[in-house]
Amino acid sequence: SAVAYGLDAPFEIEYHDAVPSTNARARELADEGASDVVVLADEQTGGRGRLDRTWHSPSGGIWLSVLFRPDVPMAATPVFTLAAAVAVARAAREAGVEAVIKWPNDVLVEVDGEERKLVGILTEMEGEADRVSWVVVGIGINANVDPAALPSDAGATSLSAVKGAPVDRRRFTQRVLETFDTVGADPEAVLDEWREYASTLGRRVRIDTPGGDITGEAVDIEYPGSLVVDTGEERVTVAAGDCDHLR
Ligand code: BT5
Known part of the structure; x- marks a missing residue:
């Protein structure tokens, strides 16, 4: 960078x-x-x-x-x-x-x-x-x-x-x-x-974001700190939110 x-x-x-x-x-x-x-x-x-x-x-x-x-x-x-x-x-x-x-x-x-x-x-x-x-x-x-x-x-x-x-x-x-x-x-x-x-990667997560909840598997972290979540339909990059580990 x-x-x-x-x-x-x-x-x-x-x-x-x-x-x-x-x-x-x-x-x-x-x-x-x-x-x-x-x-x-x-x-x-x-x-x-x-x-x-x-x-x-x-x-x-x-x-x-x-x-x-x-x-x-x-x-x-x-x-x-x-x-x-x-x-x-x-x-x-x-x-x-x-x-x-x-x-x-x-x-x-x-x-x-x-x-x-x-x-x-x-x-x-x-x-x-x-x-x-x-x-x-x-x-x-x-x-x-x-x-x-x-x-x-x-x-x-x-x-x-x-x-x-x-x-x-x-x-x-x-x-x-x-x-x-x-x-x-x-x-x-x-x-x-x-x-x-990280304990979040590889886990099923639910993230409460300003734009609504996102649920899926946390697959990676990306610069400058976004979580990459695979929802089953698509990969979304989440910049901020409250995260729950579902399992
Ligand atoms: C945080 O917020 O985790 C950020 C905390 C940052 C604290 C530092 S201390 C030095 C500096 N000066 C400050 O005034 N702040 C920073 P959040 O993710 O919103 O989590 C807050 C929640 O954690 C609370 O609602 C409680 O449920 C829980 N909590 C409160 N005190 C705690 C403690 N000492 N240990 C663990 N959990 C706590």
């Missing part, structure tokens, strides 16, 4: 014991002209998911947002969400947790035969169609969090619950940022590693 991702600058870290939302804080920094900053918090009091959902962020998690200004068009930004998922899945595997990726933005772990959510990712951006001004990739990792402290209907788990022991959050965060920084600059590498960890 011809776009310059340019994530090679060192990040500055802004740490908070508690903050409403690291994404909101990173957006504030973006409005002040900052770049290459990671906002990190032990606890968020107003964490957000997609579509204004609540993201529960008790103390002990890794709640972070990466602010950067890549030289890419708006349409290229979904690859950063994939890169974040790859970075966390790789770090989790290094820590002995067999994490998998569910399209588009979840990292899950199978617990007692059920896929449970370990990580959520929220990417926000502003700018022109042909060039973004800034991108904020928000990554919420249930690190050393008791799943009982999370809503029971969220189907959540944590690194410490799966491992039976707390993880070193500093080291884990470092690995996530290192991988995000290197792999994020190479979209082909992102897609390849994403395929390796």
Whole structure:
């Protein structure tokens, strides 16, 4: 791909014991002209998911947002969400947790035969169609969090619950940022590693899109982050939506 991702600058870290939302804080920094900053918090009091959902962020998690200004068009930004998922899945595997990726933005772990959510990712951006001004990739990792402290209907788990022991959050965060920084600059590498960890590919899925539901077999991921679904009649390329694994 011809776009310059340019994530090679060192990040500055802004740490908070508690903050409403690291994404909101990173957006504030973006409005002040900052770049290459990671906002990190032990606890968020107003964490957000997609579509204004609540993201529960008790103390002990890794709640972070990466602010950067890549030289890419708006349409290229979904690859950063994939890169974040790859970075966390790789770090989790290094820590002995067999994490998998569910399209588009979840990292899950199978617990007692059920896929449970370990990580959520929220990417926000502003700018022109042909060039973004800034991108904020928000990554919420249930690190050393008791799943009982999370809503029971969220189907959540944590690194410490799966491992039976707390993880070193500093080291884990470092690995996530290192991988995000290197792999994020190479979209082909992102897609390849994403395929390796994907639990969505080969599955029957139902995707709730703005244009209606699409059901079929997920067969591939395509730049910049679209899911290719075989409906039995045709192959459709889905750019965004909420995805359910049907089996
Ligand atoms: C996401 O939304 O998965 C994106 C979450 C992004 C959170 C990060 S933390 C750092 C940064 N700052 C922020 O304010 N946000 C970002 P979505 O796919 O819409 O999923 C939201 C749903 O996940 C909720 O409706 C709950 O059902 C469930 N949920 C909430 N908190 C959870 C948690 N800690 N672990 C697992 N599931 C959770």
